[in-house]
Amino acid sequence: MDAIKTEVYNILESAIHAAVTAGELAISEVPTIPFSPTKTPEHGDIATPIALGLAKQARMAPRNIAEIIHEHIDADTLKRIESNTHPIIHKIEIAGAGFINIHLSDNYLYDTLQTITEMQSAYGTCDKGAGKPVQIEFVSANPTGPLNIVSGRAAAVGDTLVNLLNAVGYKAIREFYVNDAGGQVQRLGESIDVRYRQALGEEALEIPEGGYQGEYIREFAETIVETESDTHLQLKTDERVALFRDKGIAHILAQQKASLERFGVNFDVWSSEKAIRESGKLEEIIQLFQEKEYLYEAEDATWFRMTDFGDDKDCVVIRRDGEYTYFVPDAAYHRDKFDRGFTTVIDFLGPDHQGHISRLKNFVKALGMPDDWLEISIIQQVNLVDAEGNRLDMSKRRGQFYTLDTLIDELAETVGEQFAVDVARYFFLMRANSSHLDFNMELAITHASENPVFYIQYAHARCCSIFEQGAEQGITPKPIEAVSLKQLTEPIEHELIRKLAEFPSIVLLSAEAREAHRIPHYLHELAGIFHPYYNQHRVLDPANIEKMHARLTLVQCVQSVLKNGLTLLGISAPTSM
RNA sequence: GCGCCUAUAGCUCAAUUGGAUAGAGCAACGGACUUCUAAUCCGUAGGUUGCAGGUUCGACUCCUGCUAGGCGUACCA
Numbered sequence: 001m002d003a004i005k006t007e008v009y010n011i012l013e014s015a016i017h018a019a020v021t022a023g024e025l026a027i028s029e030v031p032t033i034p035f036s037p038t039k040t041p042e043h044g045d046i047a048t049p050i051a052l053g054l055a056k057q058a059r060m061a062p063r064n065i066a067e068i069i070h071e072h073i074d075a076d077t078l079k080r081i082e083s084n085t086h087p088i089i090h091k092i093e094i095a096g097a098g099f100i101n102i103h104l105s106d107n108y109l110y111d112t113l114q115t116i117t118e119m120q121s122a123y124g125t126c127d128k129g130a131g132k133p134v135q136i137e138f139v140s141a142n143p144t145g146p147l148n149i150v151s152g153r154a155a156a157v158g159d160t161l162v163n164l165l166n167a168v169g170y171k172a173i174r175e176f177y178v179n180d181a182g183g184q185v186q187r188l189g190e191s192i193d194v195r196y197r198q199a200l201g202e203e204a205l206e207i208p209e210g211g212y213q214g215e216y217i218r219e220f221a222e223t224i225v226e227t228e229s230d231t232h233l234q235l236k237t238d239e240r241v242a243l244f245r246d247k248g249i250a251h252i253l254a255q256q257k258a259s260l261e262r263f264g265v266n267f268d269v270w271s272s273e274k275a276i277r278e279s280g281k282l283e284e285i286i287q288l289f290q291e292k293e294y295l296y297e298a299e300d301a302t303w304f305r306m307t308d309f310g311d312d313k314d315c316v317v318i319r320r321d322g323e324y325t326y327f328v329p330d331a332a333y334h335r336d337k338f339d340r341g342f343t344t345v346i347d348f349l350g351p352d353h354q355g356h357i358s359r360l361k362n363f364v365k366a367l368g369m370p371d372d373w374l375e376i377s378i379i380q381q382v383n384l385v386d387a388e389g390n391r392l393d394m395s396k397r398r399g400q401f402y403t404l405d406t407l408i409d410e411l412a413e414t415v416g417e418q419f420a421v422d423v424a425r426y427f428f429l430m431r432a433n434s435s436h437l438d439f440n441m442e443l444a445i446t447h448a449s450e451n452p453v454f455y456i457q458y459a460h461a462r463c464c465s466i467f468e469q470g471a472e473q474g475i476t477p478k479p480i481e482a483v484s485l486k487q488l489t490e491p492i493e494h495e496l497i498r499k500l501a502e503f504p505s506i507v508l509l510s511a512e513a514r515e516a517h518r519i520p521h522y523l524h525e526l527a528g529i530f531h532p533y534y535n536q537h538r539v540l541d542p543a544n545i546e547k548m549h550a551r552l553t554l555v556q557c558v559q560s561v562l563k564n565g566l567t568l569l570g571i572s573a574p575t576s577m
Numbered sequence: 578g579c580g581c582c583u584a585u586a587g588c589u590c591a592a593u594u595g596g597a598u599a600g601a602g603c604a605a606c607g608g609a610c611u612u613c614u615a616a617u618c619c620g621u622a623g624g625u626u627g628c629a630g631g632u633u634c635g636a637c638u639c640c641u642g643c644u645a646g647g648c649g650u651a652c653c654a
Contacts, residue, residue: 037593038597039592039598039600047597049595049596052634052635053596055634062635095597096596096597097597097634098634099596101597182653184653185654187653210653300652303652311580312579312650315651316651317652318652319652325652325654326654329654351647351648353648353649354580354582354648354650355648356654358581378581380582380583381648432590434582435583436647437589437590438589438590440589440603446616447616450602450616451602451616454616455602455616458614458617462613462614465613467613468613469614473613502593505593513593521592521601524601528601532617532619534613534618536618536619538613539613555613576614577616
């Protein structure tokens with residue numbers, strides 16, 4: 001496809017140059033010619049609005065420009081197109097406001113099948129990223145409680161984006177930043193301490209302000225009592241809180257890791273805030289800021305001149321009590337990312353971190369990193385919608401929340417563990433990151449076509465089933481060289497192949513725009529062509545051997561693309577359902 | 578008050594980043610299993626893209642101003 005596109009590009013580009021040389025087109029510079037796949041076959045296979053784009057510069061009507069470009073296409077090429085002997089172009093038409101529509105010859109379709117067959121699981125990949133190292137930080141939930149479903153969404157999105165970036169040639173890694181230092185984990189230690197002492201009979205104790213009320217804290221404290229009894233009561237309170245804090249972090253972190261693993265997300269790097277703090281990097285940064293005169297003292301605290309960077313207020317970096325605010329370890333952490341050599345860093349944050357974006361970017365700028373080095377985007381909230389359409393509220397602090405594990409447990413009850421993960425991942429991925437997501441629990445467990453996950457997986461299973469059935473009848477697919485692809489004459493077969501041909505550009509687009517949701521949509525569309533095809537046309541037909549083999553090749557390609565797409569999403573491609 | 582996000586079919590969302598006639602799925606209605614899996618397919622219907630302007634050959638997309646909702650705006654992370 002790429003080679004074909006390039007050839008078409010070159011033909012049009014030289015036509016434009018020729019028109020300019022002939023003095024018929026008054027433009028100073030030939031811009032890049034944009035191509036897009038067409039929405040309807042009437043518009044050919046690919047189209048370009050280049051004539052519309054040149055209209056202003058050339059001071060001519062777009063349609064005229066299109067005509068002129070067409071007339072200046074190399075004479076030999078034109079002759080071959082007209083006589084139907086051109087290897088790739090079947091027809092060039094001017095339509096609408098001045099679109100140049102290119103109808104490709106069937107060779108293009110065969111070429112697509114050839115490419116898929118050759119590349120197999122690599123179909124869809126490319127080396128656009130040129131091996132550039134990219135780091136994606138996501139989830140990064142505080143180690144103070146189980147992962148909620150927003151973290152689940154972030155996990156699915158981040159994981160998939162890493163897959164996508166790697167598919168298009170970057171070297172992307174998954175990183176989880178553990179906030180194992182600071183006020184939140186201190187509160188965790190205090191909360192566990194309260195539950196511990198309560199379990200040992202102390203009364204009149206309350207979870208401190210900002211502490212964690214969750215039942216899991218009580219359970220964990222009771223476990224400590226069971227295994228270690230009351231020995232910790234001998235410690236001073238702050239020592240005991242520190243001990244429980246560390247125990248709690250380790251315990252909850254292990255739980256979070258287990259949940260993520262269950263969800264099919266495996267991080268490459270786990271970074272620790274505590275380690276960053278102990279590395280001395282915070283002091284380096286403070287010193288750097290001091291040298292650059294970004295800091296000043298006021299009200300017994302140290303402030304950063306955020307207003308110099310366009311923010312509406314300055315912010316505290318060292319509190320009155322001498323503690324750093326979270327900005328400092330965060331800035332140090334990002335400096336550390338930079339030092340590790342990533343050319344691009346992407347942070348996915350939760351919806352409650354909106355205020356964070358501009359400040360973090362400003363700190364990064366203050367540290368001298370390029371503006372576009374850090375990309376931050378918010379993964380919007382998730383609402384679980386029950387049968388009645390009611391939304392369940394989630395709050396970690398109030399102690400009642402819907403965890404990622406609960407969600408998968410609940411789904412697994414009806415559809416089994418593997419599909420539970422598949423369905424959850426798909427639902428988390430099918431919306432743009434910036435969109436709020438309504439997770440329809442009822443739809444998720446439906447075993448029918450209205451459930452998009454099953455719809456796509458079923459298409460894959462059907463492909464597999466054809467080969468299985470074929471094998472029973474002693475039919476072995478032939479290698480593509482031995483297949484007459486000309487037998488694929490049905491319009492729906494061409495439509496299917498055109499859709500298959502789109503896959504690599506969808507992958508690339510989705511990776512570069514960081515929009516994972518395009519893959520689920522694409523796969524759904526592909527399945528949406530395959531199912532009708534399957535229904536209308538029989539593949540295994542021993543009465544028509546040549547056609548059968550051509551169709552088997554096509555089905556193999558559909559199967560590959562479905563599988564490759566699902567794999568990018570971390571969703572299984574079942575061979576039977 | 579200020580900042581970010583969102584507003585598209587009855588519902589949940591897309592729209593190749595400014596291109597041709599705005600598309601899917603649910604929900605509704607009618608039909609198809611002697612067939613490679615009916616977890617499927619075929620058909621019907623659904624729209625002033627929140628409102629008002631602007632930019633241009635062309636706007637769901639960009640700019641301005643409104644309206645409504647969500648989130649943020651800590652010496653918490």
